[in-house]
Amino acid sequence: MTETKMEKPSQPIQFIDLKSQQDRIRPEIDKSIQKVLDHGQYVMGPEVFELEKQLAEFSHRKYVVSCASGTDALTMALMAMEVGPGQAVFVPSFTFTATAEVVAALGATPVFVDVDEHTFNLCSDSLEQAIDMVKKDYSSLKPSAVIPVDLFGQPADHDQIKEIADKNGLWVLVDAAQSAGATYKGKSTLSKGLMATTSFFPAKPLGAYGDGGAIFTDDEGLAAKLKAIRIHGQGSDRNENICIGLTGRLDTLQAAILIEKLNIFxxxxxxxxxxxxxxxxxxxxxxxxxxxxxxxxxxxxxxxxxxxxxxxxxxxxxxxxxxxxxxxxxxxxxxxxxxxxxxxxxxxxxxxxxxxxxxxxxxxxxxxxxxxxxxxxxxxxxxxxx
Ligand SMILES: Cc1ncc(COP(=O)(O)O)c(C=O)c1O
The missing domain is CATH 3.90.1150.10 (Aspartate Aminotransferase, domain 1)
Incomplete structure (x- = not known):
């Protein structure tokens, strides 16, 4: 950069420039939308399963369950582990609302933890102090899970958090809404935790043209449960409800768009x-x-x-x-x-x-x-x- 006064760009500066990306891949996007319109399987169409397959390869995770948003992804993960009243779930306070909202919405108790001053991610010391505090002062609560967030796309210290979680009998749900594509010690953040979740909100690094999300796990039983939850707890037969669920599906159109975006990701x-x-x-x-x-x-x-x-x-x-x-x-x-x-x-x-x-x-x-x-x-x- 030279010392002279910089010219203001002729076009307004975008905070997140989605237009340039769209211009780049518009013909491919048009074709993939056309394909969905032609086959007409708007819900759970073939693109949904193709995207899940490609995301499993991308994340090196055995199972990927796509869903309607990053918030639904967190909710479904907590539902699959039967999180509810009487359980304490440790979350950072410095995050997007959804991280704590899903815990409270299921009747469990979010316990707010501080972040590290350098990484802005969950602080291990504060987490340990919060767990001790709940054990000592909140006898009606069972410390149950921790949700580290990879804030702004930077991985939290997943090894350290896992160590603390293991020591205290907690399971780890990684909120990777902002970090799909980031790596922790060479591995995708989506491969961390018992489950990791992400968001395909348009402004996210891997964003759709609407809402979307996904859950990543290596646990076959959990993957099966998540698939049931996303369709009203549906069992092997569509008239059977094996658990409480949601309308949590990712639209086929969004899956088709995401496949094109993943191509250049x-x-x-x-x-x-x-x-x-x-x-x-x-x-x-x-x-x-x-x-x-x-x-x-x-x-x-x-x-x-x-x-x-x-x-x-x-x-x-x-x-x-x-x-x-x-x-x-x-x-x-x-x-x-x-x-x-x-x-x-x-x-x-x-x-x-x-x-x-x-x-x-x-x-x-x-x-x-x-x-x-x-x-x-x-x-x-x-x-x-x-
Ligand atoms: C850290 C974090 N968690 C969860 C979410 C929720 O994702 P969605 O907007 O797709 O529901 C977001 C979205 O902004 C987020 O940033």
Whole structure:
């Protein structure tokens, strides 16, 4: 980047540029939609099973059960393990609502845990303290499961979390809604936990053109249960209900679109890394750039800066005046939300969560951000810290 004043790009900067991707694969998408219209199997059509097969190969997982959203994926995973009243499920407070919502919706108790100040993911010390607190102070609750979130596309410390979970008799559900395509010690985040779930919301790294999600597991019995749950608990015969379920299916049209997107996903992951590296190279001396653990790779669902000493919402306003769109995830931690403020919180008061909610800001990110656009964004931010 040169020292001269950067030109504002002629087109409005997109926070997530879905249009460039669509332009690239539009003929393939049109063809695959046409194919579904021709065969007419709109629900549980062949594309759903083909996508599940391809996702199993991609994640190196034995079973993939697609479903209607990332939220349904979490719900179905908890339902399959019969999570309900009297069970404590440990979740970060610094995450999207769905992670805790599904626990509370099933009548179980979310227990809010702090995150690590560098990775923004579940903090192992805080998790251990929260488990001890529940054992000591909440005799009516059984510590049951933990849901680490791979926030912004960065893997949580899955080995460490598994060790703590095993020691305390918990099972692990990885909320990989933001991390499909990321790796932890060389392995897909979707291969972690007893089950991992993801979201195909359009803005996600692997996004559909509507809602969608999937559950990944190596457990045959759980996979069978999940398949029943997604169709009203249907057994081998359609008039038999073996358990309580949902209308949790992924539409055939979305599956067809996702197959085309998966075709270019590996290349897009590399492009995302290039965009992230460029931001990091030019902003590392200006603000706190994202930290990725050794041996891990983020899929950069978000490229998120930390800006101690400045308020994120104030910076967002200034950047908006320069027509640089940003997002603040998440300005109000879950444990402070009216819907969740009655649930237990880890003993230390979630210090990192509180700080991050005022200090993080996410920059425009997609595989298709042009270098000139990045230069303009970088200059806009640099000026605020001079
Ligand atoms: C961490 C996390 N969990 C769960 C979800 C829920 O996914 P969906 O919107 O597909 O229901 C999201 C979506 O934003 C998410 O970011």
């Amino acid at each position: 590996r290349e897009e992951i590399n492009l995302r890394q290039k965009v992230a590296d460029y931001y990091t190279d030019h902003l590392k001396d200006v603000v706190q750039v994202p930290y990725v653990m050794d041996g891990c790779a983020s899929v950069w669902a978000q490229y998120t800066l930390r800006i101690p000493g400045k308020n994120n919402l104030d910076l967002q306003k200034v950047l908006k005046e320069k027509e640089i769109p940003t997002a603040v995830y998440y300005p109000r931690p879950l444990h402070l939300q009216p819907a969740y403020n009655k649930f237990p919180v880890a003993p230390d008061g979630l210090r990192n969560t509180m700080q991050l909610s005022e200090q993080v800001i996410s920059l425009p990110m997609s595989p298709y951000v042009a270098e000139a656009t990045q230069d303009y964004i970088i200059e806009g931010i640099t000026k605020e810290f001079q």
